[in-house]
Amino acid sequence: MLEDLDQDIRDHLERETLDNIERGMSPEAARHAAVRKFGNVMRIQEDARAVWTTVWLEQLLEDIRFGLRMLRKHPGFTIVAVLTLALGIGANSAMYSVVQGVVFAPLHYFQPDRLVMAWENNPRFPRVFVSYPNFLDWQHTSRSFQQMAAFMEQGVDLTAPGSPEHLKAKKISAGFFGTLGTGLSLGREFSPEVDRRGGAPVAIISNRLWRNRFNAGPGVLGESVTLDGVDYSIVGIAPSGFRLEDDADVYTPLGDGDPLVLNDRGAHDGIFSIARLASGVTISQSQAEMSAIQNRLDQLYPDANRDLGIYVQPLKEEVVGNVGGTLLLLLGAVGLVLLIACANVANLLLARSAARKREFAVRVALGANRIRLVRQLFTESLLLSFSGASLGLLTAILGVRLVFAAAPEILPRSENIGINSSVLLFTFGVSLAVGILFGLAPALKSSHADPQTALKEGSRGSTSAHHRTQSTLVIAQMALTLLLLVGAGLLLQTIRHLWSVNPGFDTQHIVTFKVGVSHSLMKTASSTKVAYQQLIERIRQIPGVQAADFTGLVPLTGQSGTMPFWINSQKPASLQGAPRVVMFLTGPDYLRAMGIPLLQGRFFTPQDTTRSPCVIVIDSVLAHNYFPHSDPLGQTLSAGFSPVGPCRIVGMVGHVKQWGLDDSNSNIQNQAYFPLYQDPDKWVMTNYPDTTIVLRTALETATLMPSIKAAVYGAGSDQPVFAVQTMQQIVADSMSSRRFPMILLEAFAVLALLLASVGIYGVISYSVTQRTNEIGIRVALGAKKRNILQLVVGQGLRMVLVGLAIGCVAALILTRLLSSFSHLLYGVSTNDPLTFVTISLALTMVAALACYLPARRASQIDPMVALRYE
Amino acid sequence: MSTREIGKRIELLQGTLDLLILQTLLLGPAHGHAIAKAIEFKSDDILQVEQGSLYPALHRLIKRRWISVEKGVSENNRRAKFYRLTPIGRRQLVIETSKWDKLAGAIARILQPASK
Numbered sequence: 001m002l003e004d005l006d007q008d009i010r011d012h013l014e015r016e017t018l019d020n021i022e023r024g025m026s027p028e029a030a031r032h033a034a035v036r037k038f039g040n041v042m043r044i045q046e047d048a049r050a051v052w053t054t055v056w057l058e059q060l061l062e063d064i065r066f067g068l069r070m071l072r073k074h075p076g077f078t079i080v081a082v083l084t085l086a087l088g089i090g091a092n093s094a095m096y097s098v099v100q101g102v103v104f105a106p107l108h109y110f111q112p113d114r115l116v117m118a119w120e121n122n123p124r125f126p127r128v129f130v131s132y133p134n135f136l137d138w139q140h141t142s143r144s145f146q147q148m149a150a151f152m153e154q155g156v157d158l159t160a161p162g163s164p165e166h167l168k169a170k171k172i173s174a175g176f177f178g179t180l181g182t183g184l185s186l187g188r189e190f191s192p193e194v195d196r197r198g199g200a201p202v203a204i205i206s207n208r209l210w211r212n213r214f215n216a217g218p219g220v221l222g223e224s225v226t227l228d229g230v231d232y233s234i235v236g237i238a239p240s241g242f243r244l245e246d247d248a249d250v251y252t253p254l255g256d257g258d259p260l261v262l263n264d265r266g267a268h269d270g271i272f273s274i275a276r277l278a279s280g281v282t283i284s285q286s287q288a289e290m291s292a293i294q295n296r297l298d299q300l301y302p303d304a305n306r307d308l309g310i311y312v313q314p315l316k317e318e319v320v321g322n323v324g325g326t327l328l329l330l331l332g333a334v335g336l337v338l339l340i341a342c343a344n345v346a347n348l349l350l351a352r353s354a355a356r357k358r359e360f361a362v363r364v365a366l367g368a369n370r371i372r373l374v375r376q377l378f379t380e381s382l383l384l385s386f387s388g389a390s391l392g393l394l395t396a397i398l399g400v401r402l403v404f405a406a407a408p409e410i411l412p413r414s415e416n417i418g419i420n421s422s423v424l425l426f427t428f429g430v431s432l433a434v435g436i437l438f439g440l441a442p443a444l445k446s447s448h449a450d451p452q453t454a455l456k457e458g459s460r461g462s463t464s465a466h467h468r469t470q471s472t473l474v475i476a477q478m479a480l481t482l483l484l485l486v487g488a489g490l491l492l493q494t495i496r497h498l499w500s501v502n503p504g505f506d507t508q509h510i511v512t513f514k515v516g517v518s519h520s521l522m523k524t525a526s527s528t529k530v531a532y533q534q535l536i537e538r539i540r541q542i543p544g545v546q547a548a549d550f551t552g553l554v555p556l557t558g559q560s561g562t563m564p565f566w567i568n569s570q571k572p573a574s575l576q577g578a579p580r581v582v583m584f585l586t587g588p589d590y591l592r593a594m595g596i597p598l599l600q601g602r603f604f605t606p607q608d609t610t611r612s613p614c615v616i617v618i619d620s621v622l623a624h625n626y627f628p629h630s631d632p633l634g635q636t637l638s639a640g641f642s643p644v645g646p647c648r649i650v651g652m653v654g655h656v657k658q659w660g661l662d663d664s665n666s667n668i669q670n671q672a673y674f675p676l677y678q679d680p681d682k683w684v685m686t687n688y689p690d691t692t693i694v695l696r697t698a699l700e701t702a703t704l705m706p707s708i709k710a711a712v713y714g715a716g717s718d719q720p721v722f723a724v725q726t727m728q729q730i731v732a733d734s735m736s737s738r739r740f741p742m743i744l745l746e747a748f749a750v751l752a753l754l755l756a757s758v759g760i761y762g763v764i765s766y767s768v769t770q771r772t773n774e775i776g777i778r779v780a781l782g783a784k785k786r787n788i789l790q791l792v793v794g795q796g797l798r799m800v801l802v803g804l805a806i807g808c809v810a811a812l813i814l815t816r817l818l819s820s821f822s823h824l825l826y827g828v829s830t831n832d833p834l835t836f837v838t839i840s841l842a843l844t845m846v847a848a849l850a851c852y853l854p855a856r857r858a859s860q861i862d863p864m865v866a867l868r869y870e
Numbered sequence: 871m872s873t874r875e876i877g878k879r880i881e882l883l884q885g886t887l888d889l890l891i892l893q894t895l896l897l898g899p900a901h902g903h904a905i906a907k908a909i910e911f912k913s914d915d916i917l918q919v920e921q922g923s924l925y926p927a928l929h930r931l932i933k934r935r936w937i938s939v940e941k942g943v944s945e946n947n948r949r950a951k952f953y954r955l956t957p958i959g960r961r962q963l964v965i966e967t968s969k970w971d972k973l974a975g976a977i978a979r980i981l982q983p984a985s986k
Contacts, residue, residue: 008902008925008951015903015948016921039922047926051933 005048013038040367059372063379070380077352078384081345084758085388087751088341089430090395095334095744097396097423098403101416103324107316108241110181114277115315118148118290120268122307122576130273132254133265134297134305135173138273141293144286145275149176150254152271153246157516157720160226162213164718166516168246169227171254179276180244185210187221187236195255197262203232204251207240225250229519241415245272245319258686266304266575266641274315287312304641307576319412325820326741333487333748336480338434340752343473344759345384346438350466351766353377353442374443381439382432389431393419396427406743410736441469467770470763471799477756478803479810482843484749486811487821489835490828491742497827498735503556504656506595509546510727511695511704512554517688518716525681528688531715533677536587536693538711544699547593550676550691552585555658556734561585562668565639567626569646581622581639581670582658585679585687591653593696601633601651604675614647614678619655619671626670637672644680660734662826692723701726738824753843757850764796765854775858776866785859792858796851797844804840811836887927888936889970892955892963895937901950902928928953936962 013034020030038044050058071078106112119127120134130150139148149172156169174195177184185207194202203225214220224231227250238251254262254271261267277286290310298305360373397419404414411417445466521531532550539548553561564578572578584590588604599620608615616637623632632652638645659667679687697704705724712719725733732739768775775788783791815821815830822830894900894908906921931937936959944950955963 002929004951005925009922011901011948011950012903012906012921012925019907037921039920041922044922044925047923048929051926051929 002049002052005045009038009041009044043367059375060379063376064383066376067380067383071383074352077348080758081348081384082387082391084341084344084755085385085431085434086391086395087755088338088392089385089389089427089434090392091334091399091748091751092331092338092430093389093392093396093419093423093427094399094403095331096426097400097419098411098417099327099331100420100422100426101418102411102413103320103327105413105416105422107319111276112316113314115180116145116275116277116283116286116312117315117318118273118275119311119313120294121309121311124577124580127311128308129268130271131265131268131304132262132271134294134308135271135273137297138290138293142275142286142290144278144281144289146278147175147179148273148275149173149179150271150273151176151244152254152257152269153248154270155516156227156250156252157519157718158225158227158250159229159519159718160224160231164516164720166514166720166722167209167249169250169252170244170246170248171257172251173254176251176274177238179274181276182239182242185237185239186218187234189236190253195253197256197259199253199256201230201232201256202235202253203227204236204238205234206238206242206247206249209249210237227252229522243415244274260642260682260686264304264642265301268641275312283312283314303575305576306574321412322737323410323412326737326824329818329820330741330744330748333484333745336484337748337752337755338430340477340480340755340759342434342438343477344755344762346441347470347473347759347763347766349381349438349442350445350470351762353445354466377443378436378439381443382435385431385435385438388434389427392431393424393427396423402747403744406740409733410740467767470766474756474760474763474799475803475806477752477759478800478843478847479807481749481752481756482804482807482839483811483814484745484752485839485843486807486835487815488742488745488749489839490815490825490830490832491738491745493828493832493835494738494824494826495735495742498661498738499731501657501661503661503731504596504654505555505727506696507727507731509696509698510594511697511701511724512692512727512730513695513708513724514692514722515712516720516722518719521716522685522689525684528684529677532688532691535712535715536589538715539693539695539708540589542704542707542711544697544704544707546696546698547589548693548695549587549589549593550585550688551587551590551694552676552687552691553582553658554692554694554730555656556660556730558734563640565637565670565672568636569638571638571643575641579670580668581672582668583639584671584673585676585691586673587676590673590694593694594656595696596656597654599652599654601649603651603653604673604677606677608675609677610679610681612678614645615650615675616645616647617651617653617673618649619653619673621655622670622672623652639672639674644674647674661731738826741824753846757846760796760799760847761850761853763799764792764851765857767795768792768854768858771858772861772866775861776863779861780863780867788859788861789852789855792855793848793851796855797848800844800847804843808836808840885966886970887923888931889963889966891924891927891931891953892936892959892966895953895955896960896963899940899942899952899954901942901944901952903950904944905953931959935959 013031016034016037017027017030020033021027023030025033107115109115118130118138120130121128132150135148135150142148151173152171154169154171156167158165158167172190174190174192177189184204187204189204190202194200205220205225209225210216210220213225214223220234220237223234225234226232232250232252261269275286277283287310290312294305294308294310298308363373364370400417400419404411404417515535517528517531517535522528536548536550539545553559560582561584562580562582564572564575565581565583566572566578586604588606588608591598591603600623601617603617604615616639618632618637626632627635632649635649636646637649638647653673655669655671657663658671663669676688676691695704695708701724705721709721712721775791778788778791812831828835890909891905894905894912900908902924903921906924928937928939931953932939935956937953938956940952940954942950942952
């Protein structure tokens with residue numbers, strides 16, 4: 001049918017013409033009347049064709065073809081626009097993949113929203129590790145949970161099969177994997193029979209360990225691994241990639257652990273407990289039931305449990321931790337970068353649409369459908385944004401790698417981060433929104449072009465309306481750029497201030513590391529002590545080592561070791577409610593190694609052993625709080641849930657920053673030191689292996705390490721040396737919660753500055769071209785180069801200054817409102833004038849430079865050429 | 871020609887044009903030009919159909935199989951395409967006519983002054 005349409009129309013027109021001639025018209029008049037009566041042939045053909053095709057698809061394909069042709073015709077424009085969008089969209093996709101991996105994605109367990117973590121708590125701490133006897137009672141009596149499990153994180157030394165290695169391990173209760181709903185790759189998880197004192201030594205190993213040490217052979221069940229000197233029989237393999245909090249290579253039964261900890265209802269020593277809600281039960285219901293259970297326990301066991309409560313939280317909340325707020329903040333910041341990029345592309349499109357006004361006017365005059373035109377313009381915009389997005393995805397892959405480089409350790413669940421389907425969907429949505437956003441203004445403007453006026457005017461077209469829009473966009477870009485620069489600047493100041501904080505000890509020349517002392521040497525408490533003492537002596541003999549000793553806690557590493565304490569035998573009624581002290585278990589040379597000042601009395605000596613009276617050293621804060629008017633030396637202090645003491649206070653030392661360089665008073669500030677060699681024998685096997693060696697040296701770590709390793713292996717060839725860090729690294733890591741957003745925000749701010757500079761350059765450049773005539777006239781009337789420069793740069797600076805003003809106001813408001821940002825700051829207020837002024841000046845100068853280039857071009861305009869320019 | 875002038879003609883809804891075409895073909899097959907003339911003539915020139923719009927309408931009717939098309943020779947020995955009502959088209963005409971009558975009647979009643 002359609003093929004004949006042209007012929008049919010021609011036939012029709014012939015007939016009508018003949019009829020008209022018969023009516024008496026002249027042949028030309030007859031033809032003319034026939035054509036007029038028929039109507040718009042093109043439209044008729046379109047309409048007829050439309051009957052037979054899936055209209056919208058045909059038109060869409062045509063739009064796309066047309067759009068591609070247009071983009072190819074203006075390669076410069078297309079490249080700039082696509083690159084700009086690639087940067088903007090790519091950065092957003094990268095950031096989103098981080099946020100969705102860490103914050104949004106559900107946990108990788110069965111029905112993860114039914115999983116909770118149960119903590120104990122007391123008036124001082126909202127979350128306290130669980131005591132094992134309490135956990136067992138919960139397990140027996142709770143009905144809100146269909147299953148409960150407990151676990152502890154630790155390290156073990158694996159000595160067989162293969163070479164010695166220190167591994168991350170978990171001690172888990174029976175039903176641990178069951179609670180999470182995760183099946184094992186091979187074998188079964190622990191049964192209640194093995195999960196108790198004296199249960200058979202069995203272990204579950206990770207997929208990684210199975211591959212590395214057993215070549216992933218199927219006969220691994222029943223093979224053994226030697227951990228901390230004991231052989232364990234393998235009964236299961238954990239699934240590949242499984243982890244909870246830390247990822248572990250070895251799992252052993254919790255119940256077969258140190259009875260001192262497990263039987264002590266008052267011991268809260270690192271045990272986590274997880275649970276799965278019974279069907280139909282909500283978290284608050286479970287919280288209520290558990291609180292009631294805990295109350296009963298408190299009454300049954302007042303000594304251990306008085307003032308002890310319970311806190312149930314969703315497991316995901318615990319795993320994600322505090323980093324969620326910062327990540328969302330960064331997602332917002334990168335969104336601003338995208339807006340700036342869109343503004344650039346919109347300005348480019350506006351400039352081009354002015355040039356295309358004539359084209360549209362002609363098409364409208366020929367009868368084109370306005371809606372169709374708008375749709376075509378949108379198609380062009382979407383083509384741009386989707387091309388930008390595709391390129392942007394490549395950028396995003398790179399970007400994600402950069403994010404990892406910025407702070408690998410502070411991101412939980414980092415295994416989830418990657419370009420997955422959620423990220424692709426997000427990218428698609430963003431490019432759709434972006435395409436519509438920057439396509440809107442030019443499309444509407446173009447379609448409203450009145451054909452008559454457009455055709456009469458020269459190809460320049462009216463510029464005033466476009467100029468207003470372009471200026472507004474530039475102002476917005478400047479404001480947003482300022483916002484990002486201020487944010488980055490404030491964080492930069494924060495990091496600078498943190499580095500200048502004195503932590504109370506030496507940060508240079510100190511190395512810390514751990515040693516897995518051979519378990520053959522640790523059969524008894526005394527043999528252990530001897531082994532450790534010999535080890536540290538060997539290390540002290542190494543040339544270049546100025547001081548070295550053990551410590552149970554290294555400040556600024558995030559380790560926690562607080563316990564209740566009291567002075568002069570005034571034991572409090574409730575240990576849970578008693579004031580806390582951070583207790584450092586150290587050897588005598590620790591003070592010298594760390595460079596902590598001794599303020600009064602003495603520190604430990606090798607003569608302080610379990611055979612001599614116990615001694616304690618306190619810090620200046622504890623002295624100030626508890627001995628404000630008296631001399632602490634000679635008085636006594638006791639500490640701990642299974643108390644040690646009363647011990648005589650023999651010295652006072654300087655306070656150290658334990659919790660962070662920005663340590664605030666919301667944390668426990670009391671500090672005390674107890675001699676490692678006076679630790680009661682029953683604790684030696686638990687506490688000694690947990691120690692870290694602190695070493696002072698003027699040499700580089702790399703130079704010294706081989707000698708250290710030689711000394712350690714000399715004492716026992718199966719003793720791994722691990723967790724080597726310099727104090728500088730520890731200090732830097734302690735800032736990582738701030739360094740991470742700082743690095744990213746700096747990157748975004750630089751990107752924004754780049755885009756905004758290109759933007760203002762483009763707009764001013766375009767304006768100069770449009771005003772060529774006017775500038776020519778000015779020059780002809782006597783304006784000097786200087787005047788023209790002032791004119792053009794002035795135009796640009798006006799926009800910049802308005803943008804800066806708006807940006808400053810926005811920055812002042814937002815940095816205060818966004819608590820997730822203001823909490824990051826240290827040593828600098830949200831309205832730090834130095835930052836604002838410096839950044840405003842810098843931004844103005846960059847913008848002025850960007851305006852200078854087109855201004856120079858303007859000042860060199862030859863009036864004779866300009867006046868002929870149309 | 872400006873788009874404004876076209877608007878002055880009474881724009882027929884798509885559906886009504888289809889109806890008029892079907893009615894015209896009730897009297898027998900005709901080619902496109904003849905149908906246009908017939909509609910003008912029968913309505914005493916009130917319905918000045920933009921003649922071209924006939925063609926998309928014819929295509930629509932063919933697609934719905936209410937009319938069929940055959941090649942033939944016209945009165946003055948020119949080749950022409952003749953359109954003819956199909957049985958379905960005939961039935962459809964009855965349905966559409968009654969719908970139109972109902973619609974026209976309803977509008978007429980609304981526009982009448984209220985009877986006492």
